[in-house]
Amino acid sequence: MKYQVKQVADIAGVSIRTLHHYDDIQLLKPSALTDAGYRLYSDADLERLQQILFFREIGFRLDDIKEMLDHPNFDRKAALQSQKDMLMKKKQRMEEMIQTVDRTLQSIEGGEHMDKRDLFAGLSMKDIEEHQQTYADEVRKLYGREIAEETEKRTSAYSADDWRAIMAEFDSIYRQIAARMVHGPNDAEVQSAVGAFRDHICQYHYDCTLDIFRGLGEVYITDERFTNAINQYGEGLAAFLREAIIIYCDQQEKPRL
Incomplete structure (x- = not known):
């Protein structure tokens, strides 16, 4: 069955202007055009639109959504879950x-x-407190009590607004990495996001040396709490992030010519 643009707008609850924009950026191309040039959408097009709207609701950017949906390994069922x-x-x-x-x-x-x-x-006050405790546990596990106390002292000075901003940035980085998983841990944008992740830790939490960063990657796959928390952003993200961190650290340790 074919649907005209107004029908799709009514069915999906989006504006015609939005559908035109999705067409312009090749996120959702109609499967056919009438002789007069009017867009015609198929059932498969509507299924793709559903995925787009779900990803948008969760917070993904349109360009990331396009890359995920266009990837040959995209699994609609896994994405829906x-x-x-x-x-x-x-x-x-x-x-x-x-x-x-x-x-x-x-x-x-x-x-x-x-x-x-x-x-x-x-x-989100509970989320803020849990986020702070997560970093305290993380640092304590990696480096012992002395550095953990220094980290807790530093983060305890943050206000609720500070924590919300920190968490939003942290969340954005994880989502960026999750959205690029299909491209592999060596992907340039993944590596850029991993670098931003390390910078984020250094700026807001503790001095994250390369050795510490490597250890952090190991914690993400050996401690179930961290594994489960990270994998909420995408199935297998914890292991993927570890591999990406290893690649990042190896690159950073190479002699500069």
Whole structure:
């Protein structure tokens, strides 16, 4: 069955302008054109649009989405499962935020006291604390108590806004690497993102030497907590990131000519 652009816009809940843009950047090309030049979309085109919208909701960039969907090894079923996992986490957080809004409204309307902790339910404060603890555990495992204490002292000075910005940058780097997995750990953009990852650690957490960075990669595959956390961004990302870190460190240690 073929669908005209307005029909696709109505079915998918997107604007005609968006569909035209996707066509212009070759993200979603209609499978056919009428004699008059009007776009005609197939069922396969609609399935691709569904993937595009899922990836957009999760936060991927359009150029990364195009590369993933166009790769010969793209697995739609695996992608859907990964998208479901991430959307479920997002759903849980949104439900917590809605409950917080409802409780706050009830408190305002009824004049009832609201526990201060409840004011922030679902607002990522727990994520911030867990992120901070993760780095403390990571440093402690790699280098011992003394350096861990220095790291904790440094990160404890960050405000909630600081942590949100740090986490957003951290999240963006992981997503960039996950989006390029199909190209292999030696991919130039993967290596650039790995370098940005190391710079991020040095700037916000601790002096990440090449030896420390290598050790970090090993922790990501030997400690189940880190493996599971990283693999939330993409199945097998922890092992992939380790390989990418090894390649990065080897390149950095080569003599400069």
